[in-house]
Amino acid sequence: MAQETPYRKLPQQARGQQRIARLLDAAECVFAAVGYDAATTNAIAAQANTSIGSLYQFFPNKEALLTALAGRYLAELRDTLDQTLTPETTELPLADFLDCILGALGSFLGEHTSFRPLFISARHPGHTKDEVANAAYELRQEVVLRIDGLLALRAPSLAEADRLLYAQVCVDTVRGLLPLLQATPPSRRPRVIAEMKRLLLAYLAPVIG
Amino acid sequence: MAQETPYRKLPQQARGQQRIARLLDAAECVFAAVGYDAATTNAIAAQANTSIGSLYQFFPNKEALLTALAGRYLAELRDTLDQTLTPETTELPLADFLDCILGALGSFLGEHTSFRPLFISARHPGHTKDEVANAAYELRQEVVLRIDGLLALRAPSLAEADRLLYAQVCVDTVRGLLPLLQATPPSRRPRVIAEMKRLLLAYLAPVIG
Amino acid sequence: MAQETPYRKLPQQARGQQRIARLLDAAECVFAAVGYDAATTNAIAAQANTSIGSLYQFFPNKEALLTALAGRYLAELRDTLDQTLTPETTELPLADFLDCILGALGSFLGEHTSFRPLFISARHPGHTKDEVANAAYELRQEVVLRIDGLLALRAPSLAEADRLLYAQVCVDTVRGLLPLLQATPPSRRPRVIAEMKRLLLAYLAPVIG
Amino acid sequence: MAQETPYRKLPQQARGQQRIARLLDAAECVFAAVGYDAATTNAIAAQANTSIGSLYQFFPNKEALLTALAGRYLAELRDTLDQTLTPETTELPLADFLDCILGALGSFLGEHTSFRPLFISARHPGHTKDEVANAAYELRQEVVLRIDGLLALRAPSLAEADRLLYAQVCVDTVRGLLPLLQATPPSRRPRVIAEMKRLLLAYLAPVIG
DNA sequence: AATGAATGAGAATTCATTCAT
DNA sequence: AATGAATGAATTCTCATTCAT
Numbered sequence: 075m076a077q078e079t080p081y082r083k084l085p086q087q088a089r090g091q092q093r094i095a096r097l098l099d100a101a102e103c104v105f106a107a108v109g110y111d112a113a114t115t116n117a118i119a120a121q122a123n124t125s126i127g128s129l130y131q132f133f134p135n136k137e138a139l140l141t142a143l144a145g146r147y148l149a150e151l152r153d154t155l156d157q158t159l160t161p162e163t164t165e166l167p168l169a170d171f172l173d174c175i176l177g178a179l180g181s182f183l184g185e186h187t188s189f190r191p192l193f194i195s196a197r198h199p200g201h202t203k204d205e206v207a208n209a210a211y212e213l214r215q216e217v218v219l220r221i222d223g224l225l226a227l228r229a230p231s232l233a234e235a236d237r238l239l240y241a242q243v244c245v246d247t248v249r250g251l252l253p254l255l256q257a258t259p260p261s262r263r264p265r266v267i268a269e270m271k272r273l274l275l276a277y278l279a280p281v282i283g
Numbered sequence: 284m285a286q287e288t289p290y291r292k293l294p295q296q297a298r299g300q301q302r303i304a305r306l307l308d309a310a311e312c313v314f315a316a317v318g319y320d321a322a323t324t325n326a327i328a329a330q331a332n333t334s335i336g337s338l339y340q341f342f343p344n345k346e347a348l349l350t351a352l353a354g355r356y357l358a359e360l361r362d363t364l365d366q367t368l369t370p371e372t373t374e375l376p377l378a379d380f381l382d383c384i385l386g387a388l389g390s391f392l393g394e395h396t397s398f399r400p401l402f403i404s405a406r407h408p409g410h411t412k413d414e415v416a417n418a419a420y421e422l423r424q425e426v427v428l429r430i431d432g433l434l435a436l437r438a439p440s441l442a443e444a445d446r447l448l449y450a451q452v453c454v455d456t457v458r459g460l461l462p463l464l465q466a467t468p469p470s471r472r473p474r475v476i477a478e479m480k481r482l483l484l485a486y487l488a489p490v491i492g
Numbered sequence: 493m494a495q496e497t498p499y500r501k502l503p504q505q506a507r508g509q510q511r512i513a514r515l516l517d518a519a520e521c522v523f524a525a526v527g528y529d530a531a532t533t534n535a536i537a538a539q540a541n542t543s544i545g546s547l548y549q550f551f552p553n554k555e556a557l558l559t560a561l562a563g564r565y566l567a568e569l570r571d572t573l574d575q576t577l578t579p580e581t582t583e584l585p586l587a588d589f590l591d592c593i594l595g596a597l598g599s600f601l602g603e604h605t606s607f608r609p610l611f612i613s614a615r616h617p618g619h620t621k622d623e624v625a626n627a628a629y630e631l632r633q634e635v636v637l638r639i640d641g642l643l644a645l646r647a648p649s650l651a652e653a654d655r656l657l658y659a660q661v662c663v664d665t666v667r668g669l670l671p672l673l674q675a676t677p678p679s680r681r682p683r684v685i686a687e688m689k690r691l692l693l694a695y696l697a698p699v700i701g
Numbered sequence: 702m703a704q705e706t707p708y709r710k711l712p713q714q715a716r717g718q719q720r721i722a723r724l725l726d727a728a729e730c731v732f733a734a735v736g737y738d739a740a741t742t743n744a745i746a747a748q749a750n751t752s753i754g755s756l757y758q759f760f761p762n763k764e765a766l767l768t769a770l771a772g773r774y775l776a777e778l779r780d781t782l783d784q785t786l787t788p789e790t791t792e793l794p795l796a797d798f799l800d801c802i803l804g805a806l807g808s809f810l811g812e813h814t815s816f817r818p819l820f821i822s823a824r825h826p827g828h829t830k831d832e833v834a835n836a837a838y839e840l841r842q843e844v845v846l847r848i849d850g851l852l853a854l855r856a857p858s859l860a861e862a863d864r865l866l867y868a869q870v871c872v873d874t875v876r877g878l879l880p881l882l883q884a885t886p887p888s889r890r891p892r893v894i895a896e897m898k899r900l901l902l903a904y905l906a907p908v909i910g
Numbered sequence: 911a912a913t914g915a916a917t918g919a920g921a922a923t924t925c926a927t928t929c930a931t
Numbered sequence: 932a933a934t935g936a937a938t939g940a941a942t943t944c945t946c947a948t949t950c951a952t
Contacts, residue, residue, distance in 0.1 A: 089911095090911085109413065111320040114945085114946060114947080115946075115947060115948080116946075116947085124912085124913090125912060125913045125914055126913085126914070126915095126947095126948085127911090127912060127913050127914065127915095127949090127950085128911080128912055128913075130947090130948065130949080131911070131912075134948095135947075135948075136946095136947070136948095194405050195405070204318060239474070239475070239478060240478075242463055243460065243463070243475075243478050243479075243482065246459045246460050246462065246463045247456050247459050247460065247482065248459070249459045250455045250456050250457070250458045250459015250460065251452065251455050251456065251459065252405075253405040253455065254451055254452070254455045265448070266448070266452075269448060269449075269452050270452075272486065272489075273452065273456065273482070273485075273486045276482075276485035276486050276488075276489070277481065277482045277485050277486070279485075280481075280485070302936080302937090323920085323921065323922080324921080324922060324923080325920095325921080325922085333937080333938090334937060334938045334939060335922090335923085335938085335939070336923095336924085336925085336936095336937065336938050336939060337936070337937055337938075339922090339923065339924075340935090340936065340937075341936095343923095344922075344923080345921095345922075507932090508932085527831065529738040529739075532924085532925060532926080533925075533926060533927080534925070534926085542933085542934090543933060543934045543935055544926090544927085544934085544935070544936095545928090545929090545932090545933060545934050545935065545936095546932080546933060546934075548926090548927065548928080549932070549933075552927095553926075553927080554926070554927095612823050613823070622736060657892070657893070657896060658896075660881055661878065661881070661893075661896050661897075661900065664877045664878050664880065664881045665874050665877050665878065665900065666877070667877045668873045668874050668875070668876045668877015668878065669870065669873050669874065669877065670823075671823040671873065672869055672870070672873045683866070684866070684870075687866060687867075687870050688870075690904065690907075691870065691874065691900070691903075691904045694900075694903035694904050694906075694907070695899065695900045695903050695904070697903075698899075698903070720915080720916090741941085741942065741943080742942080742943065742944080743941095743942075743943085751916080751917090752916060752917045752918060753917085753918070753943090753944080754915095754916065754917050754918060754944095754945085754946085755915070755916055755917075756944095757943090757944060757945075758914090758915065758916075759915095761944090762943080762944075763943075763944095912952100913951100913952085914950105914951100914952095915949105915950090915951085915952095916948100916949080916950075916951090917946105917947105917948085917949075917950095918946100918947105918948105919945105919946100919947105920944105920945090920946100921943100921944085921945075921946105922942100922943090922944090922945105923941105923942085923943090924940105924941085924942080924943100925938105925939100925940100925941095925942105926938105926939105926940105927937100927938085927939105928936105928937080928938075929935105929936090929937080929938095930934100930935100930936085930937090931933100931934085931935095931936095
């Protein structure tokens with residue numbers, strides 16, 4: 075889970091920091107537009123208003139952009155979760171607790187559109203080189219661990235293995251339903267979200283107090 | 284849903300029929316090994332022990348291989364579902380009913396390992412050219428419609444729109460959980476499957492008799 | 493100028509003769525539609541409602557189709573010229589004589605649309621493999637020799653070399669002007685043809701009685 | 702007549718400018734040797750001592766090379782015509798006037814051997830994608846317009862439409878005769894050129910003062 | 911550091927021609 | 932003879948990555 079830093083060199087100067095941020099913004103934009111495979115490093119450099127040479131000054135290869143982008147998402151995701159999922163959340167009734175979690179995730183997804191493919195993408199066993207899926211896995215695991223932590227507070231008597239399983243099932247269920255949510259016209263999305271909550275509530279209620 | 288036949292020409296000779304099958308087998312194999320994007324038509328031809336020219340005699344391009352493969356899966360899937368999901372299934376208690384459905388899908392997935400990526404792959408809004416996701420969508424919709432049909436028999440009083448939504452939620456939930464199942468070591472898979480069933484049962488019980 | 497017969501084998505049976513004719517018709521059609529280079533032998537076979545195998549039964553390669561087609565044109569051209577350019581033509585005033593020649597060539601071109609590219613195409617020195625240009629050259633030479641023959645009757649005192657040069661200049665001039673004629677909207681074509689005649693008349697009058 | 706610049710990107714570095722020139726030289730050479738259709742981009746890159754990647758860095762496709770080459774010819778042609786066809790030329794007797802024009806064109810053709818195929822090539826109606834013919838058309842039209850302009854000075858009383866037609870007839874006549882000139886052994890070329898002049902003079906004398 | 915030109919392996923696809931049936 | 936499947940060299944073009952300036 076711990077990974078080498080994807081950067082070729084950490085720039086000391088502020089200008090470099092900005093350039094990295096611009097490159098990541100560009101990568102986010104291009105990945106979101108055409109997908110990781112179809113994205114070209116030249117297009118990313120162009121989108122960032124830099125030269126391809128500069129891109130490779132900071133990132134050793136295309137995958138490093140993805141990794142760094144995932145890292146940035148991870149940091150932002152942690153921030154969001156830190157702010158919305160406090161230990162007090164644990165005290166809420168289960169339905170409200172779920173609302174909190176789904177709300178936090180939902181707003182994050184809403185604000186980081188290109189995060190969605192990363193969050194959704196599934197690992198295909200065998201495709202060892204599916205960088206997107208690997209990066210996605212790590213991001214989801216972060217959410218899983220958060221939820222696991224909250225469940226631990228809320229239902230201390232649960233066995234650790236069970237708790238982790240419940241958390242994973244919840245996250246993967248949400249992941250599975252996200253495309254349906256996307257494909258649904260906005261007017262009918264609340265209904266889908268309601269189903270999502272009902273599903274998770276029905277699943278968790280028997281095991282969580 | 285029905286699409287133009289992806290074949291360039293339907294071979295009149297038996298030899299050609301076999302070669303098409305061999306090419307599809309090869310495509311299945313290569314797609315499963317490295318994914319659609321990374322798969323090369325040359326690799327597929329080689330895997331099929333044919334020349335690249337023969338491949339293009341029957342398939343106008345790489346996408347056609349995927350489409351044809353999805354078509355073959357669809358036909359086989361229909362067969363499997365026809366055999367395992369009879370109207371009588373409807374009479375079973377909900378838990379057994381779910382066992383049937385999940386069992387059918389599970390055995391199909393088990394026998395067609397490279398079908399899984401297709402079944403799992405999600406559409407990323409915006410990537411209009413994501414052929415895998417598009418093909419996957421059609422395959423899943425077939426399952427959705429089957430389940431919808433069964434639900435109609437089982438709970439005739441349900442509104443059609445609700446029924447379809449329930450079916451979609453179930454299928455996408457399973458889709459979401461499949462990677463978890465894959466990533467779980469075989470010894471612990473029964474537990475995951477049990478959770479899957481519990482999840483779906485808890486979701487459906489309140490709305491299905 | 494004499495060339496090997498382009499046919500792989502001269503079919504004894506009438507059926508084969510017909511098939512050859514059909515193939516040449518098809519080649520004419522396809523060459524006219526997309527040009528020699530872009531024409532594919534498969535397209536020609538398809539247009540002829542035959543199999544590619546049959547095509548190669550009669551023609552050893554693509555060039556042979558062109559050669560045979562040129563041969564057929566040559567025969568037809570000779571027929572046309574035989575009928576329209578009789579020795580009596582020689583007796584006419586020069587203007588009427590030119591009318592005859594241009595009329596004969598014009599009607600032939602009108603009836604054999606795909607003959608035009610062949611007639612027009614120029615040899616590019618150096619492109620030794622420009623089959624179209626080579627075939628075209630032979631066709632034009634036939635016309636040159638005819639005109640030369642007529643000039644010999646009409647102006648017996650001319651030196652042979654001069655006569656041939658005059659004939660060649662006339663033919664190449666017409667060849668040069670044909671694209672202009674084609675590009676001119678039909679309503680204005682008579683004007684272009686009139687210029688063509690004026691040009692040739694002004695050229696020949698001083699040297700031909 | 703003005704067309705989009707065929708270049709993919711205008712190189713900012715001097716090195717790139719040189720490389721473009723080298724690539725165009727190579728294209729000129731290869732086109733001249735085997736013709737546009739048979740020329741391969743790899744051969745052009747090799748001839749230019751560059752990698753195929755560099756070629757595509759500057760030219761998006763093979764046609765762009767032709768277009769750029771035609772553009773270069775056009776610029777050079779304009780220069781040549783500017784220098785040789787001054788308004789004073791108009792004052793000369795018609796025979797000398799023709800000498801000037803043919804001389805200018807002749808020397809240009811002599812110095813740019815691979816320009817000839819471009820200048821000669823005819824549009825075949827229907828072959829919409831005949832890039833060579835299209836490029837050739839533009840080059841010839843430049844000459845036509847130049848001659849038209851000179852005729853306007855020389856014979857101001859001519860109707861514009863007539864003038865343009867005369868100019869076109871002259872250019873296409875020359876175009877038609879060029880292959881004959883090429884095919885003639887050098888020793889006899891002056892004779893052919895003399896005929897060419899006699900032809901044009903006889904054509905123009907009645908209409909131009 | 912920054913730029914962007916240079917590289918070339920590798921991808922998809924075509925098509926003339928051969929050959930098994 | 933007829934059919935059409937099989938072949939594979941050849942072609943155009945891409946793009947991750949390196950390197951000279």
